[in-house]
Amino acid sequence: MTVFFSVSMSLDGFIAPSSPDELMGRQWRELQAWVFPLRFFRENLKFGEGGEEGRDNDIARATFERTGASVMGRRMFDAGEHAWPEDAPFHTPVFVVTHEKRDPWERAGGTTFHFVNDGIESALEQARAAAGPRDVRIAGGGETILRFLDAGLVDEFSIALSPVLFGAGVRLFDGIDASRIALSAAGSESSPRVTHLTYTVRRR
Amino acid sequence: MTVFFSVSMSLDGFIAPSSPDELMGRQWRELQAWVFPLRFFRENLKFGEGGEEGRDNDIARATFERTGASVMGRRMFDAGEHAWPEDAPFHTPVFVVTHEKRDPWERAGGTTFHFVNDGIESALEQARAAAGPRDVRIAGGGETILRFLDAGLVDEFSIALSPVLFGAGVRLFDGIDASRIALSAAGSESSPRVTHLTYTVRRR
Numbered sequence: 248m249t250v251f252f253s254v255s256m257s258l259d260g261f262i263a264p265s266s267p268d269e270l271m272g273r274q275w276r277e278l279q280a281w282v283f284p285l286r287f288f289r290e291n292l293k294f295g296e297g298g299e300e301g302r303d304n305d306i307a308r309a310t311f312e313r314t315g316a317s318v319m320g321r322r323m324f325d326a327g328e329h330a331w332p333e334d335a336p337f338h339t340p341v342f343v344v345t346h347e348k349r350d351p352w353e354r355a356g357g358t359t360f361h362f363v364n365d366g367i368e369s370a371l372e373q374a375r376a377a378a379g380p381r382d383v384r385i386a387g388g389g390e391t392i393l394r395f396l397d398a399g400l401v402d403e404f405s406i407a408l409s410p411v412l413f414g415a416g417v418r419l420f421d422g423i424d425a426s427r428i429a430l431s432a433a434g435s436e437s438s439p440r441v442t443h444l445t446y447t448v449r450r451r
Numbered sequence: 452m453t454v455f456f457s458v459s460m461s462l463d464g465f466i467a468p469s470s471p472d473e474l475m476g477r478q479w480r481e482l483q484a485w486v487f488p489l490r491f492f493r494e495n496l497k498f499g500e501g502g503e504e505g506r507d508n509d510i511a512r513a514t515f516e517r518t519g520a521s522v523m524g525r526r527m528f529d530a531g532e533h534a535w536p537e538d539a540p541f542h543t544p545v546f547v548v549t550h551e552k553r554d555p556w557e558r559a560g561g562t563t564f565h566f567v568n569d570g571i572e573s574a575l576e577q578a579r580a581a582a583g584p585r586d587v588r589i590a591g592g593g594e595t596i597l598r599f600l601d602a603g604l605v606d607e608f609s610i611a612l613s614p615v616l617f618g619a620g621v622r623l624f625d626g627i628d629a630s631r632i633a634l635s636a637a638g639s640e641s642s643p644r645v646t647h648l649t650y651t652v653r654r655r
Contacts, residue, residue: 258610258650259464259623259624259629260622260624274629406462408648410636412624412629414627415629418463418464420616423463423616423618425617430462430614430615432641432643435639437636437639439636440636441636442636444646446614
């Protein structure tokens with residue numbers, strides 16, 4: 248069972264805009280441009296039939312299918328709570344690391360949010376137990392991914408490197424303790440829209 | 452005739468350490484780890500016979516062979532002036548953007564450094580004229596590459612993305628005016644040590 252994360256990143260290292268203004272809207276769309284046309288993306292968000300097949304689609308679908316449970320930070324949950332559709336796009340248990348005490352929140356389609364108040368290791372332990380034979384995904388946001396990386400709890404990650412420069416925003420690896428982390432390239436594959444990079448993580 | 456740059460970059464976007472301490476020494480070696488074993492690298496620095504062939508070597512050699520002239524910032528020149536061997540590893544004209552007034556400096560093996568006092572566009576114009584049918588490489592450092600990018604003078608670039616995190620240092624794209632630059636992915640190829648990414652650049 249593998250603990251992993253998977254994000255789209257700009258060539259200059261950003262995974263999210265710093266503000267939702269017009270320029271950033273354009274950059275965000277370019278960052279995610281490889282995802283929107285996919286058949287899997289349309290299916291998963293119930294946008295209806297159609298969409299592109301091919302390797303990008305296979306990779307997005309495989310990332311979803313390997314995931315038995317997700318762990319998420321409070322900010323990502325807060326941003327998504329009113330933005331996700333009723334039928335939230337996870338379709339698995341999701342463990343939200345938060346100070347908020349709250350009963351599990353069950354959504355249509357198999358997503359249940361569980362609110363974990365005692366830290367990232369507890370959230371991971373619960374996610375492992377819930378994932379069965381499948382993997383645990385650290386869903387985000389960036390700060391939560393970094394906490395798991397710095398704690399040595401990530402086995403592997405994938406970056407969809409998009410051909411866009413942000414110049415500003417939320418950097419994936421900003422503030423990481425780089426001295427503790429050794430990476431090995433575990434695969435790469437390019438489509439016309441994006442380069443998929445996979446790395447395994449070891450502690451130094 | 453293409454104006455390009457080609458650098459090794461860490462996965463978190465750094466091309467050089469911020470300081471030469473021990474940790475950074477290790478990171479720098481990991482950043483460049485794909486280069487040192489190459490037959491071309493050994494040949495070019497006159498380290499003698501041997502070294503690895505294969506795609507990494509072919510790519511390094513092709514980058515060298517397409518280059519008819521280079522442009523370089525003052526800092527890179529100052530750092531290299533006493534570090535490069537007598538037979539400097541460029542083997543072409545090199546135009547150094549500097550305030551220093553100085554006669555051309557001819558080295559063994561075909562490298563001549565020309566000192567350009569009237570700006571990056573003048574340096575580029577002289578490099579174009581000297582390159583003949585070959586391309587012009589913006590050799591570095593990072594600040595000079597960024598000035599050429601921001602001025603819309605770069606047609607294409609290649610990044611050898613190494614599986615290492617720096618956490619700190621000199622970021623390739625730090626401070627770039629991202630709103631003016633549109634990239635298209637023009638190729639990618641991975642070896643066990645590094646991922647070679649190529650992008651073409653358009654002005655927005």
